[in-house]
Amino acid sequence: MPAHQPMLDPTTNGLYSGESPLLRTIGLTKRYGDFLANDAIDIDIWPTEIHALLGENGAGKSTLVKAIYGLIQPSAGEIFWKSQPIVLSGPSEARSRGIGMVFQHFSLFDNLTVAENVALGLDGRESFKDMSARLEQVSKTYGLPLDPKREVWQLSVGERQRIEIVRALMQDPQFLILDEPTAVLTPQEADQLFIVLERLKAEGRAILYISHKLEEVKRLCDTATILRGGKKVETCNPRLETAASLARMMVGGEIKQVKAAAGRQTTVPRLVVNDLSLAPAEPHGVRLEHISFELKGGEILGIAGVAGNGQDELFAALSGERLSKDPGTIVIEGLAAGHLSITQRRKLGAAFVPEERLGHGTAPRMKLSENALLTGHAASGMVHHGFIDTAATLKTVDRATETFDVRKAKRDPEAASLSGGNLQKFIVGREILRNPAVLVVSQPTWGVDAGAAAVIRQALLDLATAGAAVLVTSQDLDELAEIADRIAVMFHGHLSAPLATSEATREKLGLLMGGSTLEPKEAAHAVGA
């Protein structure tokens, strides 16, 4: 067995190359009470390899990488590093052995500077000054520009990720773990990241790459390991698979194809926004600038854009969380509604699904029936003479459960006890069951696994088919391409003119998301003149 031969090979830059894997887990198991988060997982990571780790939410990907990075201790099983069995006492030991990690939820400190953030990720053996110099050098070498003196709260999401990556690279890791690195990037930013990753691979390093984006995995990765329900299902070459076959392995069955009903008719305008401008409510909020669009019944309008370009502000203005001075800027079902409260807008037939499930979409510690009441009290007959009709609220829960396949432990649990995908199905279901004329939904499938995402997307399509106007804000371009009829892009508080989905290529959308305008003909004229 090559696995047990010591194969330490001091090559030029100290990187390991051998005939046995750089990292190998055998029977790695992590148990939380009765729940097996990882069930006897064997995985081999080789040098000069980009290895994808695929699986639905809750399949055990995060648990596995946390164990490899020393953040949690496995309950059973072994980890071999360069054929030597190791027990990691913590991330700093993992780092000192040459294992680096870039977290999905950044592990950054908003009120510290870039340099301080990087210093915290290193072991502090060099002086702050030497570290700063090296930071500059590494960021230059890999084309990841950073200003070491700025505080993190001032930076964009893409820049924040750059800090994480540079911080990991400064440890000169032989093995780098990336947890969903492209979830927050524009397509162009993602392409730049892929160049960096290819380069790291060419330098002889190994990369473990977690992603939900199967096309990306097919393009970038050499090997893919698929987890399902805490178990390893398969290790394969993603280039020889199709996105559909990878998805099948992840889900363990066919994913229902989302399908729009043929011959969907658009009807009257149901949601019209006229020249909406709104100053931000928070110091770092985005100012909405002259936003106008018209959304007819039977139509789905997608709004793309990198997070933090005014999508939250637009949602707040549409839902009535923030009021507009001029009532005519927002027209719902033909009535000027800019000055109306959320409840009044709901009475006009509008429904809203915010991005944040816990805390905004639902009150986490309240039961589902109570959460149904919170948005349904005005227009859904749950309150009679000021008293709550408990039976009606429970009925809403049951109907949402049945229609949208919400999986939960008991009939009416607390919202916080549901998994993300199931809670999202409940929230979307709760609003759709009210038969809204207008549905405004933000990031409908963010962090939701493929099965639940398909259910939610289908529900949105069906709602539009039934004649409602649907506005979907999403950072997932594939999702918008799948369900939207037209796509507009938000950038710095401006909304671009919508493109028909058939014309909205990734390149065009990517340019708009980066703030460019789409006027190639005019630009050509200008050059000619």
Place this chain on the structure above:
Amino acid sequence: MELVEAIILAVLAASTPLLIAAAGELVTERSGVLNLGVEGMMIVGAACGFAGAWLTGSIFIGALFGIVAGTMMSLVFALMALGLAVNQVATGLALTILGVGLSGLIGAGFVGERITPALHLYIPGLTEIPLVGRVLFGEDAFVCFSLALVVGVWWFLYRTRQGLILRACGDNHVSAHALGYPVLRIRTIAVMFGGACAGLAGAYLPLAYTPFFIPGMTAGRGWIALALVVFSSWRPGRLVVGAYLFGAVTILQLHAQGWGVGVPSQFMSALPYLATVFVLVLLSRARTGGSTAPAALGTVFVPDR
């Protein structure tokens, strides 16, 4: 001239316990822990400090007793708020109530006793410097120590790696944990430092300020120290300014009464708190971004393992 110097010296003496207690609480809060039990830790420090000095006849040992007592009190807090992840506000308030009762119990036998208070320093050369010398090097050692303490806290927070890690825990404990820093251990140490400082600040009162012990002698100074930390917007430099300002208000209040100025003394006592509210308003208006307070302040952290 004599009068100005006398007032300055009185202000220094009144400000020193505030400064010491606030410097400790500042470190605690910078690690993300809100310990509202400063008053309780101070009063126990006062009782134990006096007991130590009376029993041994040494001010130094008295001060050590105060430090140890304050640290023990803070460990009670750490056990509850960090170990058992209990709500920090409730635990801090409980600690104050506990401290007031406990100090009455410990100090009961010492009420009416007197000790020789801490001697004033005399450093040849330094103390003779006009004006500054008397103020900086002519008072008791506590005054000198309190200033050194603040400089030390500043140096630690902004010039050492450990200080950076402590600030990181106060900014985002989830990130700090993910990077492998022992958040709860760091916070426990920060809480203990806060307790030691509060205990010393409490001991200052019967050891140097007035040479006897009376129950409740901290008289709300712990709360002023808490307000002071907010007033300073968690920065050691501003802490010194705030401490002397608040100390001056306390002294002014006494003198105003003596001179028969028609300002109610209650209003003067409320001034530090009013000033804190005022500063908070100014800070939030002037805020350009980020957060002034440690972002994780007062939030419970339970690491997953």
